[in-house]
Structure formats: structure tokens, C-alpha cells
Amino acid sequence: MRAHAMPQRWNRDTSWPRTGPVSCKIGYYRALSTDDGCSKCPPHSYSVSEGSTSCACDKGFFRAETDPASMPCTQPPSAPQNLISNVNETSVNLEWTAPVSSGGRSDLTYNVVCKRCGPGPSSAAGLAPGAPRTCQPCGNAVHYSPQQLSLRSTRVSITDLQAHTNYTFEIWAVNGVSTQSPGPQQAVSVTVTTNQAAPSPVTSIQAKDITRHAVSLAWQQPERPNGVILEYEVKYYEKDQNERSYRIMKTASRSADIKGLNPLTIYVFHVRARTAAGYGDFSAPFEFMTNSVPSPIIGDGANSTVLLVSVIGSVILLLIFIAVFVISRRRSKYSKAKQDSDEEKHLHPGVRIYVDPFTYEDPNQAVREFAKEIDASCIKIEKVIGIGEFGEVCSGRLKMPGKREICVAIKTLKAGYTDKQRRDFLSEASIMGQFDHPNIIRLEGVVTKCKPVMIITEYMENGSLDAFLRKNDGRFTVIQLVGILRGIASGMKYLSDMSYVHRDLAARNILVNSNLVCKVSDFGMSRVLEEDPEAAYTTRGGKIPIRWTAPEAITYRKFTSASDVWSYGIVMWEVMSYGERPYWDMSNQDVIKAIEEGYRLPPPMDCPVSLHQLMLDCWQKERAERPKFSQIVNMLDKLIRNPSSLKRTGGETNRPNTALLEPSSPEFSATLGSVADWLAAINMERYRDNFTAAGYTTPEAVVHLTQEDMARIGISSAAHQDKILTSAQGMLSQMQQIQDRMVPV
Ligand code: AMP
Numbered sequence: 013m014r015a016h017a018m019p020q021r022w023n024r025d026t027s028w029p030r031t032g033p034v035s036c037k038i039g040y041y042r043a044l045s046t047d048d049g050c051s052k053c054p055p056h057s058y059s060v061s062e063g064s065t066s067c068a069c070d071k072g073f074f075r076a077e078t079d080p081a082s083m084p085c086t087q088p089p090s091a092p093q094n095l096i097s098n099v100n101e102t103s104v105n106l107e108w109t110a111p112v113s114s115g116g117r118s119d120l121t122y123n124v125v126c127k128r129c130g131p132g133p134s135s136a137a138g139l140a141p142g143a144p145r146t147c148q149p150c151g152n153a154v155h156y157s158p159q160q161l162s163l164r165s166t167r168v169s170i171t172d173l174q175a176h177t178n179y180t181f182e183i184w185a186v187n188g189v190s191t192q193s194p195g196p197q198q199a200v201s202v203t204v205t206t207n208q209a210a211p212s213p214v215t216s217i218q219a220k221d222i223t224r225h226a227v228s229l230a231w232q233q234p235e236r237p238n239g240v241i242l243e244y245e246v247k248y249y250e251k252d253q254n255e256r257s258y259r260i261m262k263t264a265s266r267s268a269d270i271k272g273l274n275p276l277t278i279y280v281f282h283v284r285a286r287t288a289a290g291y292g293d294f295s296a297p298f299e300f301m302t303n304s305v306p307s308p309i310i311g312d313g314a315n316s317t318v319l320l321v322s323v324i325g326s327v328i329l330l331l332i333f334i335a336v337f338v339i340s341r342r343r344s345k346y347s348k349a350k351q352d353s354d355e356e357k358h359l360h361p362g363v364r365i366y367v368d369p370f371t372y373e374d375p376n377q378a379v380r381e382f383a384k385e386i387d388a389s390c391i392k393i394e395k396v397i398g399i400g401e402f403g404e405v406c407s408g409r410l411k412m413p414g415k416r417e418i419c420v421a422i423k424t425l426k427a428g429y430t431d432k433q434r435r436d437f438l439s440e441a442s443i444m445g446q447f448d449h450p451n452i453i454r455l456e457g458v459v460t461k462c463k464p465v466m467i468i469t470e471y472m473e474n475g476s477l478d479a480f481l482r483k484n485d486g487r488f489t490v491i492q493l494v495g496i497l498r499g500i501a502s503g504m505k506y507l508s509d510m511s512y513v514h515r516d517l518a519a520r521n522i523l524v525n526s527n528l529v530c531k532v533s534d535f536g537m538s539r540v541l542e543e544d545p546e547a548a549y550t551t552r553g554g555k556i557p558i559r560w561t562a563p564e565a566i567t568y569r570k571f572t573s574a575s576d577v578w579s580y581g582i583v584m585w586e587v588m589s590y591g592e593r594p595y596w597d598m599s600n601q602d603v604i605k606a607i608e609e610g611y612r613l614p615p616p617m618d619c620p621v622s623l624h625q626l627m628l629d630c631w632q633k634e635r636a637e638r639p640k641f642s643q644i645v646n647m648l649d650k651l652i653r654n655p656s657s658l659k660r661t662g663g664e665t666n667r668p669n670t671a672l673l674e675p676s677s678p679e680f681s682a683t684l685g686s687v688a689d690w691l692a693a694i695n696m697e698r699y700r701d702n703f704t705a706a707g708y709t710t711p712e713a714v715v716h717l718t719q720e721d722m723a724r725i726g727i728s729s730a731a732h733q734d735k736i737l738t739s740a741q742g743m744l745s746q747m748q749q750i751q752d753r754m755v756p757v
Contacts, residue, residue, distance in 0.1 A: 123160065
């Protein structure tokens with residue numbers, strides 16, 4: 013409804029000469045400065061008397077001082093919408109969307125108001141109405157990027173806030189008439205709590221000692237530790253090598269002896285500190301060169317003159333290198349050489365160590381560090397190929413500028429996710445992004461700047477290995493199957509070299525491409541607990557895929573590369589049985605019990621003895637006795653090079669072995685127990701008396717049983733004959749394997 017303000021009244025006799033133009037009608041105006049005719053009052057304005065020289069604004073509408081009379085009257089904007097905050101240590105990024113109404117003007121800008129607040133409700137969703145909270149302006153110490161006032165963009169970064177402090181931010185939408193209106197609410201607000209800041213970077217590194225194979229480094233605590241420093245991480249690599257093949261050493265002190273280096277080689281070192289808030293940034297690079305002085309010749313009767321000459325020669329050489337180096341490397345420091353040829357035990361030369369993204373206070377930082385941000389416009393989603401824990405998995409194409417188009421898999425994060433879900437979802441990318449191996453699924457990048465949030469990986473045409481094997485039952489040669497196993501072992505060797513423990517290695521988590529290359533996948537941090545449908549709750553409350561997991565991991569959550577080796581043995585069994593379910597339809601409890609009692613899976617049909625033996629080795633109860641992945645790769649390589657070693661199978665039978673084998677240790681015979689125990693284990697104890705009466709009283713005697721023998725001793729059911737025969741043959745194969753193992757290679 014239009015409410016009339018007090019109209020301007022003109023005295024026609026005095027203000028408007030009778031000889032001048034005709035005065036304007038009501039609802040029209042003629043500006044004093046023009047000779048033009050009358051104009052209709054612009055929208056949201058009016059005139060209530062004839063001869064008006066301007067129109068007054070409707071109630072709630074305004075005109076800025078600089079607005080021409082011909083411009084419609086306007087309003088202040090409504091409040092900005094969808095304010096999102098993202099806390100990163102002591103910085104906050106705010107983003108919002110434009111107000112529904114700009115008030116009819118085009119001079120919309122935003123002002124940020126920052127208030128530091130005392131303790132209040134812990135909810136970060138916004139201020140609870142009426143909640144008691146004392147707030148004060150943030151002051152000048154806080155910085156805004158691009159600026160605090162008259163912002164044209166809908167985002168702002170606020171830095172240099174105090175750690176562990178509540179802040180309320182208001183975003184005000186403002187235009188040219190905002191000052192004239194007490195108006196409706198024009199601001200949105202959000203309350204956040206800042207985190208502890210990570211330590212500032214280490215600013216200087218000194219080399220205290222440099223030898224042929226070692227550099228002793230020392231550094232000062234960062235200027236702003238922002239907490240107790242828990243450890244330092246030294247990253248280093250040969251200057252001439254690709255930075256990606258760096259090595260990491262961790263130390264609790266402010267020094268480190270980096271050993272196992274090559275002589276006369278320039279190394280680049282970076283150091284960063286870690287507190288409970290996570291890692292700070294790495295220091296700038298510091299370069300030092302190892303020297304050429306050889307190790308001392310001690311106690312071998314060497315002539316002291318030769319020793320002296322060689323030391324003097326080396327010192328001269330060293331001085332030359334120092335001179336060259338000091339000139340070219342301003343920041344490097346040298347000290348006198350000290351002989352040291354010890355190899356560093358805990359280093360994995362040339363291999364990086366996996367960094368757990370959850371050691372970062374802000375997991376987004378890990379995503380930024382390990383995953384490339386991809387512009388969503390480079391991705392074409394084509395079809396849905398699966399469902400993951402966090403949303404659909406699609407296939408599509410990725411075309412990065414200057415690169416050829418490739419097929420990709422696209423994992424999406426479904427709408428309505430929580431912060432934790434987003435973090436967990438992206439943790440997979442932070443992990444995958446650290447790996448670079450032909451048998452590990454390759455991360456192309458992530459989309460985090462727009463929705464849906466996506467993880468882009470290489471596309472594996474044949475999907476997951478378990479389904480692929482079931483679809484192709486019996487179609488591959490043994491060599492092809494061993495090739496598959498070799499690939500998986502090689503990927504796992506890489507992961508274990510990087511100190512990454514997978515915890516959920518299973519055929520369902522291996523992907524196969526069109527060339528039958530298998531790649532290890534599924535690296536999300538929560539997946540073992542949450543996503544895997546095979547995971548079951550243990551008595552300790554954890555959720556674990558029982559059939560694939562080593563006993564020590566089930567019982568006391570001891571997950572190591574050795575427990576991954578156990579799972580690898582199960583994957584071997586899945587592969588050789590074309591996707592059969594390990595332990596068939598046994599319950600999880602029965603599986604745990606059987607394993608504890610020493611039973612193991614028998615060889616799948618037509619499985620070479622040597623492969624089943626390798627499985628049994630992977631299932632050693634003592635984890636130290638299991639082979640390492642490097643040994644598994646070597647073993648499979650040997651088998652591939654010598655295919656005749658794959659010829660002998662345990663039971664030349666067309667029936668699959670479906671009974672568990674007795675213990676796989678060399679103490680097999682001793683622990684096997686009686687025939688009665690064996691019959692009980694395979695649920696055939698009803699025939700105990702038949703066996704005893706016929707004189708089959710030892711395991712060695714029953715392993716040679718034939719069908720005729722069984723009919724003779726009174727076992728007439730074909731199904732029971734089958735079951736007993738299969739199990740007996742399995743036992744025989746295991747005995748042979750034990751004998752094989754005793755033969756020196
Ligand atoms: P995940 O969430 O990783 O378990 O993925 C769910 C399903 O999507 C898998 O079981 C696969 O069938 C499919 N999938 C995931 N990643 C890929 C990929 N890189 N290539 C092809 N299929 C994939």
C-alpha cells in the first residue's frame with residue numbers, strides 16, 4: 013500500500029511564472045534544471061500537487077544524494093545468504109551468496125564486522141538467540157583480504173585471529189541508501205572457534221658436520237611454535253633428482269644426523285615442526301654437499317704415510333669443494349669433515365614415507381598438499397558405475413588443458429554431508445595422492461571448490477577383482493593368475509615400503525583395468541570401520557573384515573604390513589578360486605575359532621602346490637614368520653620364470669576343496685591330532701568307528717584313502733565320501749608341502 017509522505021507544496025503564483033511552461037500534473041514532475049517537458053514520477057515515487065519539480069519516494073524507498081530525479085526510488089538490500097565459514101587454525105574464510113534483493117540498485121557492497129566473544133554456546137552454527145555472550149570489536153590486529161569494507165566479492169579471508177577463541181562475524185549488505193534506513197536486517201552472522209595455529213616455519217638450518225655419507229643438521233625452534241613441539245620432520249633429496257623421491261626423517265630434537273648419503277652430492281633439506289595442531293610449513297630449502305673424504309683405514313696395517321697423504325689429499329679436495337660451494341650457495345654452511353660410513357637403518361632409500369593426513373590439524377591442508385585441484389569444467393560425467401560410502405561413483409572423461417583426454421572414475425560426495433564426512437571422503441585423496449606406482453590406483457585430482465566435491469582417479473575398465481573373477485570363472489591360465497597376484501604384491505610392497513598399512517586388502521578392493529593390470533585401491537581412513545560390508549564388530553568394539561584379517565589384528569588391533577601379508581594370502585586364495593568366498597558360509601565366529609585352532613584354507617581347485625604353500629606362509633600365526641611383500645614378489649617372479657614349478661597341484665580333482673586344513677606349521681603331524689579330531693573338524697565324526705575298525709588310525713593312513721576304500725569301510729553316502737576324500741587330499745597336499753619346505757632350495 014502506498015503511504016503518502018507530506019507532499020511538497022508550491023506557490024504557483026510566486027514560484028512558477030505564468031509565462032513559463034505549463035505546470036506538470038499530479039504524478040508528474042519537471043526538474044528545475046531542465047527546460048524539458050513533464051516526466052512521469054519514476055517507480056516508487058509520487059507527486060501530489062501540480063507543478064512538482066521532483067517526486068517524493070514511497071515509504072520505505074529512498075534516494076541517495078547523487079541519484080538523479082529520474083531514477084526510481086530504491087531500498088537497502090536484504091541480508092546476504094548462505095554464509096559458510098571455514099576455520100583454518102587462526103584464519104577464517106567466509107563465503108556467502110548475494111542477497112535476494114539488491115534494493116533495486118547496482119552499488120551493492122559488503123562490510124565485515126568482527127567481534128571477539130567470550131564463552132557462549134559451543135554450537136558453531138550461529139549465535140543462539142538470547143545466549144549470554146559478551147563480545148567486543150576485534151581491533152586492528154586482525155587482517156582482512158581483500159578488505160573489510162566495501163567488498164565487491166562474496167568472500168573474505170580473515171587472518172591473525174587469536175587461537176582457541178570464539179569469534180562472531182557479521183556480513184552486512186550495503187548500498188547507496190543503506191544509511192537512510194533503519195530498515196530490515198541486512199546482515200548474516202556466523203560464530204566460529206579458532207584452532208591452535210601450527211608452528212611457524214623453521215627459518216635456518218645449519219650443517220654441523222659433513223662427511224662422505226652423512227650430514228649433521230641443527231636448527232632453531234620456530235619463531236612462533238604455537239604450542240609444544242612434538243617432533244621435527246626433515247625432508248631431503250638429491251638436488252639433481254626429482255623432488256618427488258624425497259626421504260623423510262623424524263626427530264624429537266633440534267638436530268638430525270642424516271646418513272646413508274652419496275658422496276660429493278648436493279642434497280636439499282627442509283625442516284618442519286609438529287605440535288598438537290599438526291605440521292607447520294616446511295622451511296625454505298637449504299643445500300649442503302657431502303664430501304669426498306674416505307673412511308679411515310683403521311687396524312689393517314696400513315702404512316701411516318699413505319694414510320697421511322690420502323687424508324691431506326682429501327682435505328685439499330674438500331677445501332676446493334667448500335670454496336666452490338660457499339660461492340654458489342649463500343645459505344650453506346660447512347664444518348670439518350668427520351668420517352662416517354654407517355648406513356642409516358631406518359631409512360628406506362629412495363622411498364618416501366606415507367604421511368597420515370589426520371596428523372594435520374586441518375585435513376584440508378593435507379588435501380592441498382597431496383591432491384591437485386581440478387576445475388570442474390574439465391570433467392564430463394558419463395554414467396554411474398557404483399555406489400561408494402559417500403555417494404555415487406561415476407565414469408567420465410577428464411580433459412586438462414594441454415593434455416589428452418582420459419577416462420576417469422569420479423567419486424562424488426553426496427549432498428547434505430557433514431564436515432566429518434567431507435574430511436573422511438577427502439582423506440582418501442590425501443592418501444592416494446602420496447602414491448605413485450603402477451599397481452596403486454592413481455589419483456588425478458580433486459574438486460573441492462564447487463559442489464559436488466569429487467575425487468578423480470584413473471578408470472579401471474574391469475571394475476573390482478572379486479566380481480571380475482567370478483564373471484570369468486576358469487578362463488585364465490595359471491600364469492595369468494600369478495601375473496595378477498604379482499601385480500597386487502608389487503603394489504603392496506610399495507605401500508609397505510612407504511610404511512602404509514592398508515588394513516582392508518581384499519579382492520573387492522583391487523581394481524582391474526582392460527590390460528588385466530590389478531591396482532590396490534580403497535584408501536579412505538574410515539572405510540575399514542564404516543564402509544566395508546564385510547566388516548563386523550569385534551569384542552573390542554572395532555569393525556573388522558574378519559575373513560581377511562590376521563588374528564593379532566582381530567584380537568588386539570595390531571595392524572602392520574605383516575597383517576597385510578595375511579590378507580594378501582587370502583587374496584591369493586580368492587584369485588586362485590576365481591572369487592570364491594573365503595571360508596565359504598562359515599560364520600565369522602567359526603572362522604576365528606578355526607584359525608585359532610590352527611586350521612587354514614585348503615588349496616583351491618587346481619591350485620599349484622607352490623602357491624598354496626605361499627598362502628600358508630602368509631597365514632603363519634607368528635607374524636614375524638610371514639614373508640615380507642618383497643619376498644612374495646621375488647617368489648612369484650621365480651614361479652613366473654619357471655612355469656613348470658606351477659604344474660603340480662595338491663589334489664588332481666575336479667571338486668573344489670571345501671574343508672579347512674589342519675595347522676600349517678612344520679609341527680603339522682604333531683598338532684594334527686587324531687583321526688577322530690579330523691573327522692570332528694569336518695563334521696564327519698559319525699564315521700569314527702568305521703575308521704578305527706578298518707585300522708585307519710593316523711592321519712598318514714587316511715590321506716591315501718580312495719572312494720573304493722570308503723565304500724568298503726561302510727561310508728556309502730556319495731556326498732560324505734566326497735567331503736572326506738577332498739579333505740584327505742588337502743591333508744596330503746599339506747604334508748607334501750611341509751616335506752618340500754624341508755628340502756633345501
Ligand atoms: P568404492 O567406493 O571405492 O568402493 O567404489 C565403489 C565401486 O565403484 C567399486 O566397487 C567399483 O566397482 C567402482 N569403482 C571405484 N573406483 C573405480 C575406478 N577407478 N574405476 C572403475 N570402477 C571403479
